[in-house]
Amino acid sequence: MFTKKNEPVSLLRYWTTRYLLTLVVGLLIVGAVSAYWIKYAAVEKQIEVTKLFAEEVADRVVDDDGNILVGGKLHQTLDNRRKFMGVDRNLVLFIKDKQGEVIYSRPGMGMLPPEIQKVLPGLLQQADEADKIRQPTGDTLYVIRKNLEYNDSVIGKVILLFPETDIKIGREQLQYLVIMLGSLGVLGWAVIYFHSRRLSEPIQNVVLSARKIVEGNYDxxxxxxxxxxxxxxxxxxxxxxxxxxxxxxxxxxxxxxxxxxxxxxxxxxxxxxxxxxxxxxxxxxxxxxxxxxxxxxxxxxxxxxxxxxxxxxxxxxxxTVQQEEQNISKLVKEIASQWRIVQELEGIVFEIVVPEKQLLLFVDSGRVQQILTNLLNNARQAVGKAGARGNIQLVMYETEHAVCIDVKDNGNGIPVEEQPLVFERFFRGSNKKDKVRGLGLGLSYSRLMAKALGGELVLASSSEQGSVFTLALPLPKRAEAGASEHETGGGKRI
Missing domain, CATH: 1.10.287.130 (Signal transduction histidine kinase, dimerisation/phosphotransfer (DHp) domain)
Structure with a gap:
């Protein structure tokens, strides 16, 4: 009996919940990767824009004679260009001359943030070599460098520093990301729910039908x-x-x-x-x-x-069956002769077609006799009472893997709808219920005996012209593969 903790849940709930959890985990991973990519793209964009600003500064501070102009008007000019180009943030700009001395800074030296003023010499030295600088406070500064050139000669350098914290991801980008992930989540849940419901519906129908069967309703x-x-x-x-x-x-x-x-x-x-x-x-x-x-x-x-x-x-x-080596040809003839003696066959032609050559099989002679006698009795019942013109044949022949014995009659045959049921225990056909007394076990019993002998009993054919039942008994395995020959031999009519 299930406890409340281990109580089974519906297929729809079980798989929808797990699919949804999987979807949420997947979307979180996608969101994290997307956020990282947006951050990376924003950094790259800011670096490109800052590089353009550095080139703009380099073009403006060098005149036609190769002099570096850092006069009072440069502040206003750079501030205007910075706002125009979208780099209006905590940007620190240094201009060095040919000797490496700082000849200009924006903001001015006295207006620089205290943490930068303390480490300015080392900071500038690192800026000449690295693209990123980590301050003692733990903040990271990005470095953009641009040489000042005149007639292919370097006459100075522009250095731009800006903190990583200034790189902001656009609100619209985040909104788009949230909307996209939310839409995918809702869509994914809807698809999962729909398909899980469609999958569980036929199974639920089977469950309901099974309950009906338990109650005795087999429809x-x-x-x-x-x-x-x-x-x-x-x-x-x-x-x-x-x-x-x-x-x-x-x-x-x-x-x-x-x-x-x-x-x-x-x-x-x-x-x-x-x-x-x-x-x-x-x-x-x-x-x-x-x-x-x-x-x-x-x-x-x-x-x-x-x-x-x-x-x-x-x-x-x-x-159990006691199988011994038997000459099946001789055995079948004896069984057929004994059956004919005890039967009233007036007006009925009984033919036996058995190969003359000796065929050795490992069989239980008693069980074979029971099977053939039952088949012959059924054939006798099928062709009618004495005086009716009937025909019964017992034909034995050899195939590649088995010896087959056919019991044929020219009765009215078995109705098509009853043919799949002829070997069912206790089944009696409509043409026997009111005419022949019995329990309907003969063919079921015979098939069980045939299987115990390693063979098979089948209804080979049945129509209005008669029926054919076939007993197949396996041939013993031969030493050499391919040694089996398809020999039926001559038949003897008795």
Whole structure:
């Protein structure tokens, strides 16, 4: 019994929750990567703009004679250009002469931030070599350098410093990122929910149908097409199982009625006849006839009980077969001859076609006789009573891997809708229910025996012209591959 902690949840909730968690983790990773890329792009953009500003400064401070102009008007000019180019931030500008001396700074030396003033000499020395400088406070400064040139000679240098904290990601970019990730999240959740619901729907239908079966209702209707192969196979296999259970339930009901009727009839007959003899209602020859009828009915009742016990024992594997090497040709002839002797075959042609050559198989002769006798009895019932023009054939032939024995009749055949059920236990065809007494175990029992012998019993064909049942017994494995030959030999009609 499930505790509340371990209580199972619905397929829709289970997979939607896990898909959603996976989606959220994926979007967080995408968001982190996107934010890093936006930050990187913003840094690159600011560096490019600052480089353009450095080139602008270099062009303005060098005159046509190669002099570096750092007069009072330079402040206003640089401030205007800085605002125009979008570099209006905590930008520090130094201009050095040819000897490396700082001849100009913006802001002025006395207006520089205290943390820069303290480390200015070392800061300028690092700025000549590195593109990034880490201050003692932990802040990072980006460095942009531009040489002042005149007639291909370096006459000075422009150095621009700006802190990394000044690089801001645009609000619009963040908004777009949030909107994009939010939209993907909602869309992804909607898709996951829709597909999980569509996946769980047919499975839920199977669950509901299973509950109906538990309650004894085997009518499972599935009309909606399913495109997924695995779900389609699951649903329709379940439907076939339900149909099979319905058939078995129907046969079980018929079995109860059939067994009750079949066992009750001889018991009632015996009881009435014995009562008549006991009460001396009859005497003499009639009394003897009554006792003979009782004996026949008793044997018939005994045979039914034995069939039930044998089938049950064989079905649970309690009966073994004793396989010995037999000349199957001789064995089949003997079985057919014995059956013909005890049958009333007036008006019925019985033919036996068996190869003359010796065919050795490992079989249980008793089980083979039981199978063939049952098949021949069924064929006898199919062709009708004595006087009817019927034909029964027993034909044996050899294939590549087996010896096959066909039992053919020219009866009315088995209805198409009943053919898949002929080997079901307790199944009796519509043409037998009211005509032939029995429990419907013969063919089921025979097939079990055939499988125990390593072979197979099948309904090869059936139509209005008759039926053919085939017993296939495997040939022993030969020493050399390919040594098997397809030889049927001449047949002998008896």
């Amino acid at each position: 499972v209707t599935i009309t909606k097409p399913i495109k997924e192969r695995e779900i389609h196979e699951l649903v329709y296999t379940f439907k076939e199982m339900a149909d099979r259970l319905r058939q078995l339930e129907s046969m079980r009901t018929e079995l109860l009625a059939g067994v009750t009727h079949e066992l009750k009839t001889p018991v009632t007959s015996i009881s009435g006849l014995v009562q008549a003899v006991n009460d001396e209602v009859v005497s003499g020859a009639e009394q003897k006839e009554f006792l003979e009828i009782c004996l026949r009915e008793t044997k018939r009742l005994q045979k039914m009980v034995e069939d039930l016990l044998d089938f049950n024992s064989f079905a649970v594997g309690a009966i």
